[in-house]
Amino acid sequence: MRDRVLLKISGEALGGSSSIGYDPSFIKALISDIANVHQKGIEIAIVVGGGNLFRGKQSEALGMRTASGDQMGMLATIMNGIALRDVFHSHGIPCDLLSSLACPSVCDIFSGSRGREILSQGKILICVGGTGSPYFTTDTASVTMAAALNCSTLMKGTKFPGVFSKDPAKFPDAQHFEHISYRQVLSERLHVMDMTAFEIAQKEKLPIIVFSLFQPNPISAVLAKTCQFTVVNDRGNQMASSC
Ligand code: UDP
Numbered sequence: 001m002r003d004r005v006l007l008k009i010s011g012e013a014l015g016g017s018s019s020i021g022y023d024p025s026f027i028k029a030l031i032s033d034i035a036n037v038h039q040k041g042i043e044i045a046i047v048v049g050g051g052n053l054f055r056g057k058q059s060e061a062l063g064m065r066t067a068s069g070d071q072m073g074m075l076a077t078i079m080n081g082i083a084l085r086d087v088f089h090s091h092g093i094p095c096d097l098l099s100s101l102a103c104p105s106v107c108d109i110f111s112g113s114r115g116r117e118i119l120s121q122g123k124i125l126i127c128v129g130g131t132g133s134p135y136f137t138t139d140t141a142s143v144t145m146a147a148a149l150n151c152s153t154l155m156k157g158t159k160f161p162g163v164f165s166k167d168p169a170k171f172p173d174a175q176h177f178e179h180i181s182y183r184q185v186l187s188e189r190l191h192v193m194d195m196t197a198f199e200i201a202q203k204e205k206l207p208i209i210v211f212s213l214f215q216p217n218p219i220s221a222v223l224a225k226t227c228q229f230t231v232v233n234d235r236g237n238q239m240a241s242s243c
Contacts, residue, residue, distance in 0.1 A: 002042065002043050003041075003042050003043065003129070003152055003153075003154070004042070004043035004044075004045070004119060004149065004150060004151050005013065005042060005043070005044060005045070005119060005151055005152060005153045005154070005155055006045045006046070006047060006142055006145060006146040006149065006153070006154050006155065007034070007044060007046045007047070007150040007155045007157065007219065008044070008045075008046075008047050008138070008139065008142040008154060008155065008156045008157065009030075009046060009047070009048050009049065009072040009084075009157050010048075010049040010051055010138070010157070010158070010214070011048065011049035011050040011051035011053060011077065011080055011138075012049070012052050012176060013026075013030075013052075013213045013214075014020055014026070014027055014048070014052045014080055014083075014084075014156060015052040016057055016167055019052060020052055021053070022052070022083065027083070027084070027087060028087065029105035029216075029217075030137070030213065030218070031084065031087045031088055031091060031093075032091065032126070033083075033217045033218060033219050033220055034046070034088075035088070035091055035093045035124075036217070036220055036222060037219045037220055037243075038093065038124055041118045042071070042223070043120075044054035044119075044124050044125070045115065045119060045123065045124075045125040045126075045127060045145065045146075045149050046084065046125065046126045046127065047128075047136075047138055047141050047142040047145055048077055048080045048081055048084060048126060048127075048128060048138070049077060049129045049138040050073050050074065050075075050076030050077035050079070050080055050082070050130075050138070051073075052076075052080070053076035053078075053079060053080070054069075054072045054073050054075075054076040054233060055069075055073050056069035056073040057069065059072065060097055063120045065131055066134060066135070067134040067135075069134075070101035070134030070135060070136075071101075071134065073130070074100075074101045074128075074129050074130045074132070074134075075101070076129055077104075077128045077129060077138060078099055078101065078103055078106060078107075078128045078129055080128065081099070081107075081126045081127075081128035082097065082106065083149055083234040084126055085097045085126055086132055088124055088126075093095075094121075094122065094123040094124065095123055095124040095125070095126060095128070095236055096108075096118045096123050096124075096125055097126045097128060097207040098111075098114060098115055098125065098126070098127055098128070099127075099128045099132075100127070100128070100129040100130060100131055100141065101128075101129030101130070101132045101134030102132075102176065103129070107128075107220050110129065110132075110145070110169050111129055112145075112148030112149060115127065115145070115148065115149045116133050116150060118173060119149065125149070125220075127141065129141075131144065136196065137193075137194050137196075137197065138157075139194050139196075139197035140194065140196050140200065142156070142193075143193075143197045143200045143201045143206060144196070144200060145196075146204075146206055147200070147204050147206065150212070151206075153206070153207045153208075153209060154201065154207070154208045154209070155208075155209045155211065155219065155222065156192070156193060156205055156209065156210050156211070156212035157211060157212070157218065158210060158211070158212060158213065159212065159213075159214060160210075160212055161176070161179075161212040161214075161215070161227065161228040161229055161230075162176055162177060162210045162211060162229045162230030163176075163177045163180055163190055163191075163230040163232065164176055164177070164190075165177070165184070165188070165190070165200060165203070165212050168203055176228060176230070177229045177230050178230060178231070179232075179233070179235075179236050180230060180232050180236050181232070181233065181234060181235060181236025182198070182201070182202035182229075182232060182233070182234060182236075183234075183236070184236055184237075185198070185232060186198075186202075192208060192210060193208070201232075202234070205233070205234050207231060207233040208231075208232040208233075209222060209229055209230070210229060210230045210232065211227065211228075211229035211230075212227070212228075212229075215227055
């Protein structure tokens with residue numbers, strides 16, 4: 001059976017160094033790396049965030065309802081998914097889009113069975129619309145979808161090459177973890193993803209690889225183990241199966 005991974009890309013990453021909007025050269029390079037990994041036989045589902053366009057909390061300043069702001073955030077993820085799908089298509093890579101937030105004139109609704117079918121057909125799957133419900137994040141969507149799609153590993157692309165003992169942007173002496181257990185992440189209050197998402201990952205024993213998207217060919221580098229990253233699992237001392 002081919003390995004199947006879920007890749008979480010934050011919306012901010014699509015904005016490159018500015019974190020806002022779209023950085024075409026960053027996106028093209030990322031898509032080309034994902035396509036190379038896919039061509040090597042790894043099935044890839046992608047959950048994309050929306051923070052480069054809109055986050056629910058930005059609606060507070062307008063006096064909007066939280067749920068309305070969150071709907072705007074989820075719509076932002078759909079916009080990002082449309083962009084990524086078309087970049088894959090422009091590279092000749094088969095790719096389908098499913099959304100948890102119904103948007104029937106754009107794409108089909110997400111279900112685990114439809115998603116698994118698309119992946120088995122050898123297409124890249126992009127999942128958008130978060131969980132489809134306000135008050136959640138696309139981190140939670142990525143964990144629940146990884147479980148629904150039978151993914152072996154969740155690869156979470158961030159600004160930093162893994163999990164550190166403290167914020168590496170503020171503390172140059174921050175210690176990098178090569179492997180860490182869910183329990184240690186919780187006891188040391190380290191940040192991997194939001195708590196709801198993390199607790200589901202721990203319950204499902206879903207290994208999480210935290211790595212930097214801001215390096216050449218980031219996904220290939222992690223899979224070839226030629227870069228720094230962190231594996232979070234229930235043992236904290238062994239590599240996840242796909243790495
Ligand atoms: N969002 C939501 N429910 C979800 C996922 C996302 O309401 O299940 C909204 C929320 O307002 C969030 C925005 O969509 O701020 C963008 O998602 P997220 O912040 O997770 O994106 P990222 O940080 O990954 O770019």
